Structure formats: C-alpha cells, structure tokens
Amino acid sequence: MRLTTVQARLMATMMLIVLLLSAFALQMFTHSRGTANMYQERLADLVRVAELTQAVDEAARTLGQLATDPAAGQTEARFAALRSEIYRLRRELPQATVSRTGAKLMVDLDNMTDSFLVEAGAAIHAFRAANLDRYYEHDREAATIARYVRETADRLLAAELEAFSEVYPEVLERDQLLQRIALTVLAAVSLIVVVAAWSFARSVTDPLQALAGAARRIAGGDLTGPPVPVGVDEEIKVLGQAFNQMQESLRRHMEELASKAELERRLRHEEMENLQMQSLLREAELRALQSQVNPHFLFNTLNMVAKTALIEGADRTCGLLETVADLLRYSLRAPDRPVTLGEEVAQVRRYMTIQQERFRDRIRFRCDIDEPALAVTIPCLMVQPLVENAVMHGIGSREQGGTVELTVRRAGDRVQVVVADDGVGIPENRLAALIEGTAEVNARGHTTGLGLYNVRRRIELFYRDQATFRIESAPGRGTRCLIELPYHVDPHTAGADHDQTGGENRAHPGG
Amino acid sequence: MRPSPTLILRISITLLIAAMLGGLAGYLQISREPVIAANYPVRSGNPPLRFLIVAPAQDNSFWTQVYRGASEAAARLNVTVEMQGARRASVEELVQLIDMAAAAQVDGIITQGVEDASLAAVMTKAANRGIPVITVETDITGSPTRRLAYVGTDNYQAGRLAAEELILRTGGEAVIGIVRGHLGPEESDLRLQGFRDALTMAPNMRIVAVAESQLNRNVAGRKALQILQQYPEVTALYATTEVDSIGVAQAVATVTGSRDILVVGWRSEQGWAEEPLSNLVRVSMVEDPAAMGRVAVEVLEAYLRRDVRPDRELSTPVTVKSRGRHL
Numbered sequence: 017m018r019l020t021t022v023q024a025r026l027m028a029t030m031m032l033i034v035l036l037l038s039a040f041a042l043q044m045f046t047h048s049r050g051t052a053n054m055y056q057e058r059l060a061d062l063v064r065v066a067e068l069t070q071a072v073d074e075a076a077r078t079l080g081q082l083a084t085d086p087a088a089g090q091t092e093a094r095f096a097a098l099r100s101e102i103y104r105l106r107r108e109l110p111q112a113t114v115s116r117t118g119a120k121l122m123v124d125l126d127n128m129t130d131s132f133l134v135e136a137g138a139a140i141h142a143f144r145a146a147n148l149d150r151y152y153e154h155d156r157e158a159a160t161i162a163r164y165v166r167e168t169a170d171r172l173l174a175a176e177l178e179a180f181s182e183v184y185p186e187v188l189e190r191d192q193l194l195q196r197i198a199l200t201v202l203a204a205v206s207l208i209v210v211v212a213a214w215s216f217a218r219s220v221t222d223p224l225q226a227l228a229g230a231a232r233r234i235a236g237g238d239l240t241g242p243p244v245p246v247g248v249d250e251e252i253k254v255l256g257q258a259f260n261q262m263q264e265s266l267r268r269h270m271e272e273l274a275s276k277a278e279l280e281r282r283l284r285h286e287e288m289e290n291l292q293m294q295s296l297l298r299e300a301e302l303r304a305l306q307s308q309v310n311p312h313f314l315f316n317t318l319n320m321v322a323k324t325a326l327i328e329g330a331d332r333t334c335g336l337l338e339t340v341a342d343l344l345r346y347s348l349r350a351p352d353r354p355v356t357l358g359e360e361v362a363q364v365r366r367y368m369t370i371q372q373e374r375f376r377d378r379i380r381f382r383c384d385i386d387e388p389a390l391a392v393t394i395p396c397l398m399v400q401p402l403v404e405n406a407v408m409h410g411i412g413s414r415e416q417g418g419t420v421e422l423t424v425r426r427a428g429d430r431v432q433v434v435v436a437d438d439g440v441g442i443p444e445n446r447l448a449a450l451i452e453g454t455a456e457v458n459a460r461g462h463t464t465g466l467g468l469y470n471v472r473r474r475i476e477l478f479y480r481d482q483a484t485f486r487i488e489s490a491p492g493r494g495t496r497c498l499i500e501l502p503y504h505v506d507p508h509t510a511g512a513d514h515d516q517t518g519g520e521n522r523a524h525p526g527g
Numbered sequence: 528m529r530p531s532p533t534l535i536l537r538i539s540i541t542l543l544i545a546a547m548l549g550g551l552a553g554y555l556q557i558s559r560e561p562v563i564a565a566n567y568p569v570r571s572g573n574p575p576l577r578f579l580i581v582a583p584a585q586d587n588s589f590w591t592q593v594y595r596g597a598s599e600a601a602a603r604l605n606v607t608v609e610m611q612g613a614r615r616a617s618v619e620e621l622v623q624l625i626d627m628a629a630a631a632q633v634d635g636i637i638t639q640g641v642e643d644a645s646l647a648a649v650m651t652k653a654a655n656r657g658i659p660v661i662t663v664e665t666d667i668t669g670s671p672t673r674r675l676a677y678v679g680t681d682n683y684q685a686g687r688l689a690a691e692e693l694i695l696r697t698g699g700e701a702v703i704g705i706v707r708g709h710l711g712p713e714e715s716d717l718r719l720q721g722f723r724d725a726l727t728m729a730p731n732m733r734i735v736a737v738a739e740s741q742l743n744r745n746v747a748g749r750k751a752l753q754i755l756q757q758y759p760e761v762t763a764l765y766a767t768t769e770v771d772s773i774g775v776a777q778a779v780a781t782v783t784g785s786r787d788i789l790v791v792g793w794r795s796e797q798g799w800a801e802e803p804l805s806n807l808v809r810v811s812m813v814e815d816p817a818a819m820g821r822v823a824v825e826v827l828e829a830y831l832r833r834d835v836r837p838d839r840e841l842s843t844p845v846t847v848k849s850r851g852r853h854l
Contacts, residue, residue, distance in 0.1 A: 029540060036547035043554050054564065061565070112565030119567035120609060123577070127632035161630045168631070194557055201550035208543040215539060
C-alpha cells in the first residue's frame, strides 16, 4: 500500500498506534494477571500447608480417640478418610517455595507427615491387634510428630511470609516503576497522537488554504498567480492539480477572448474605414456623375440655344454661345489626357473672349505667340487657370481694369509661357500660401475651380523636375506667372480633336 | 523554513514506535523479573542426602566450626548439611531436635553425645528408622547406644594430658577449680574423668569445685568467679570446652593482678586467635572441630551411599599448647 493518500496514511498511523497500544495493554494485562496469579498461587501454597497441618492434627486427635471412643469402627473410618485427605494434600504440596528455608522445611513437613502416617498406621495396627501398650506408644509418637508437623508448618509459614515481606517493598517499587512507564508511554502516545493529528490537519488544510487563497484571487480576476503547491496527499494532489489545470485553461481562455476582442475591434475599425472610404467613393462618384451630367446637358443646351439664336438672327449671341460651348467642351474632355499648347492657347482665347464680352473695355488681352512652340504637349488646363487667376484677382477687382498678357516663346528645346497682368498683385505671404495650396479661396462661381496650387502641382507631377513654375508679384504692380517647359511633342495629341468629337457624340444621347 | 507536515509526521511516527517499543521492552524486562517467585524447588529430581547437625547450643564457636567443615565436605560430596542448635543448651531440647529430625526423615544426624537415657532412646528411634547418627565432640557410651560412630577427640586421654600438663606446670601442687560445659552427668564427662584420673598420681593436686556452665560463656565466667571467691586458695582453673575457656579467661581477667591463676582450657584450632583473652589461657587443648565435621559427613556419605561401615570411634588429633613460664 502506498502511503500517499490521506486515508492510507491516517489508517496506517492509527493502526500502528492501536497495534502498539494493544500490545502494551496486553503486556500490562498479562503482567498484572501473572502477578495476581502468583500471589494467588503463593497464597494457595500456604493454604495447602495449613490444610495439611490441620488434617494431621485432626488425624492425631482421631487416633487418640480410638481407644476411648466406644464406636471404634467409626473413628477408624474417620481416620481413614483423614488419611486419604492427608495423602491428597501431600501430593498437592507446593513444589517450590519463596525462601530457601521454606524449601527445607517443606521437605521436613512432607517427611514428618509421612512419619506421622507410619506411626499412626502402626498404632492402628496395634489397636486392631489389641496390643494397647504398643498402640499407646505409637499414638504418643504420632501425636509428637503431629506437634512437630505443626511446629514445622508454623516455621515454614513464618519463613515464607518473611520472604514475602522482604520482597514486598521490591514488588511495590516495581509496580510503581511499571505504572510510571505506562503513564509515560501513554503521555508520549497522547503527545504524538496530537502532533500527528496536527500534522495531518496541516497536510490537509495547508494545500486547501492555498487553494482557497488562489480561488479567492481568481475570483478577484487575477489569473496570473503561480500554480498552487499540490502537496503529497493523493486527494489533495488531485484537487490541486485540477485547480491548477482549471486556472491554466481559464487563463488561456481569457487570453483567447482578449485577442479575439482585439481582432474584432480592429476588424470593426477597418470596416468603418471601408465604409467611410465607400461613402467617399460614392460621394466622389456622385460628384463625378453630377459634373458629368450637368456639363453635357449644358453643352447640348448651349448648342441648341446657339442654333436657335442663329435662326432668330442674333449672330453675336450665337457666336458667344458657340464660344461658351467650346469652352465647356474643352473643360469636359478627359482631364488626364494631354493636349498641345496650341489647344490650350485656343482655350485661353475663348475664355478671354467671354471675359471681354463681360468686362468690355476694362480688360485688354495681348497675345505674343511663337507659333512653332504651340506644338508642345502639356497637361490640359495649365495656362487657362493662370489667365483666369489674372482676370479674377488681378484685374477683376480693379475699377480701371487692366491688361492680361500671354507670351509663348521657344528657346532651343525649352518653351517659355508667361501670363502677366498689371492688376493689384498678390501680397507676399498670400502668394506663398497660394503656391503651397494652403490659402483659402472663396471665389466660387467665377472660376473654373482650379487654382495656382493645382497648376503648380500638376506641372511637378507631369514633368518631374524638368519644368519650372514661378510667380512674381508686387502689390499694385501686377503679377507675372512663368512656366518653362521642355520642348516635347507627343504624336497622340494630333488626334485630340477627334477624341473631343467622340466625347461630344457620346454626350448627345444624354442631352 | 517551516518543516513540512510530512517530515513532522515521519518523525512523530518514528518517535512513537521508538517510545512504544522502548516502553514495551522496558515493561517486558521489568515484569519478567521474578518478585514473589517460588525459586527454591522443594525436591530436585535426584535429591542429595540431607544431613542435619544438631548442636547442643546456638552460636557456639566449636559447632560453627564443625558445621563449616561439614559444609566443605558436603559440597565436595554432593550432599546437603544443615545445622540446628538448641536455644538453651539442654539435653531435652537436643533430644527433641533429634526426634524432629528423625520424624523429618533426614538422611543422617550429627550431634553431641550426652550420657542421657532419653538421648539414647531418641538415637535408637532414629536408628530404627534407618537414620544413622554420628556423635561429635563427646560420645554417648551408655550400653544400648545405636550411634553409628563417634568422631572427635579421645576425651579421656585428652583430659589426662591436660592434667599431666597442669601437674608439670604447677609442680604437682595446685588447688583446682573446674568449669565444665558438657551436658549430661559429671560421671560421663570423659574430659573430667581423664583429668581426675591423671591427678590421682599427684596427691597435692586437689579439686575443690566443679561448676557447670551449660555451654554458656557468661555462665562459665560467673561460675569461675564464684569459685575464685569461694575458694581463695584456688591456683588453677580447668575449663572443659572452648566456651568455658573464654568465660573463665574473662573471669580471671577481672581478678588477676592479685592472684596468678593458671588456666587450662580447650579451644578449637580456627576460632581461638580472635578471642582477646586467649593469652590468659596458658595451657590449651587444641582440637579441630572442622575436621570433625568433615570426617562425620564423609563417614555418613560413605555409609549411606557405599555402605562403608566406619570404625566405632574415629579419633581426631588434639594438641597441647602451653605458654608462659614453667614453675
């Protein structure tokens, strides 16, 4: 049996204690029983001696009565009975004595009894033979011997009792010693039982307390504690191991939950971003749709209005409307498709025509174009916003009006485009903000929506660092924008007008 | 670090077992010791012969020596010897003790012979029961004696020797007082008879008084004093036993100085030197009682075991030791 379970250990210890205590108790019992027996035996020995003496006395008296008693037969029978009694008692005489003297006297006693019986027998014999003289002689002798027997018995008893009294203090002392040993053993056993019980209790309650503490900790939400010590007891070990496993799996579970929650949170975040993005996209789409639908509709309407004006004979109106329609058509072309500088210049002319119609004499437009340079390929709406900017900000807010000058020059493989005005100019800090695109622009309605920043950025993206864009401005003296481009002709831009027509045709069904 | 419960448990169990086993062992050990045990078997398988010395007096140095010698022989011969002494030196008690011994069926009796009818009768009774009796120191000479043998000094001759030595020491002229310890009538006291008979050769030696001490040294001393007071002419004292010699020496010591008393005494070889007044006894008849006891036991053992019948009388040597100046 392995002593690892509480039950087994408890049982083993208790069994051991019980076994040993039983052995001890048995020994004590045996000893006391033996002592009692010994006392009893010694006493019985003495009683037998006394009985023998009495029987001999009685026999001697009976023998003496033989001659005087008229019923001699009865007396003889009585004597015979006493004689057999004496024989029996002699056989039962103790075989050992406590004192040395006692042993000798016991032999004497036995022999004297024998002598007595011999003399008594002789007396009976003489009596039967009617030899009274011999009878009296033997009777007297028997009586003397009976007296000797009594004396010897007295001495024997005295010697034995003396031996008793000599050893009695020893007996007492020994019994006290044994008592003390018994008490000591009992006390030791009690103490050890208490210690064992305490130890048992500790071996059970310590792990349980640890378990309870850990349980409380876990109940408080702390799963990071160390595993509970499991101890040696099988039951407690099982409990502790189960607890530790539970704590471990709980901890793992919690960690999984936490990571899942984190994942979910991230997913939700992403989803939200997606949604935002989608909504932005949708809005962009919407805007794009709006900006697609409206211009085409406007463009068709303008064409129709222009035809109507021609039919009604309003040539000037018709021309204006056609210009506006051209302006619009140019704006509606695919914005990522490069154009030639000539097309861009044409657009600028159309725009200026419209503006001159609006502002009349207040705006003067001068063009100085180096024709060969017009074949260069540029991103669309690159020059027109600069002109528009010059009109709206440079001259538009000036009462006396002003002049806008567009200059295109080719110098070797470089092309220089300059848009200059003599308007109010731009303050230095605002100019920087405009170029960086951080300035607020609130000129809606009058512009095509693209500002200086837009232009500069597109030039940068389109040409990398092969082009330069510069703005020079002084308040009250005007603004001068300068673009210097590499001379580069893209063969595809030759069919740009065709594309434009396609776009126009495509737009018609929608109008 | 707190010791683990397991460790405490183990130690506890070990202690428990040790304590319990120790207690158990101690208990066993102690309780095994016999207390009132009957240690002395009454009869062994083959009981040795039991001899009894019946002494005429208790604490008598002579008989103590006899017992000592007898015991030595007994140990050698695998027999047992006990001694009983009469409380008061009297023939009656001696007779009764012998009678009891005979009734108790001892295997042999060693006693002092006294010229007494009852003693002779009891000896006869013992002999009839098959118990041999050896007389020591003094014999019983009455006609129908059934004693097996006498072991001791030839008392008559020794008495004569004493007398002759006294005559020599006194020049044949002395007034003599006698203190005798032996039980029985004066006529049977051979030490006295021999002494008397030897003195008849010297007419100027006369005995003025004979006193009996009953084998008691105080009585002997008193009697000696009485003689000295009653008979101022006494010049010599004769004590017939060792006990008497001591008593007489004490008496002489109290009166000496005024008178020069020549003391003739008896003593045993072993016991005498211790007596402080021994030098007062100028002439001593020295016996060997231990040898007597030894011989008595040997005789009895040979008789009972091997049926060797001894001589009727076995004399042991006696020497005369005389000190001081001769006249």
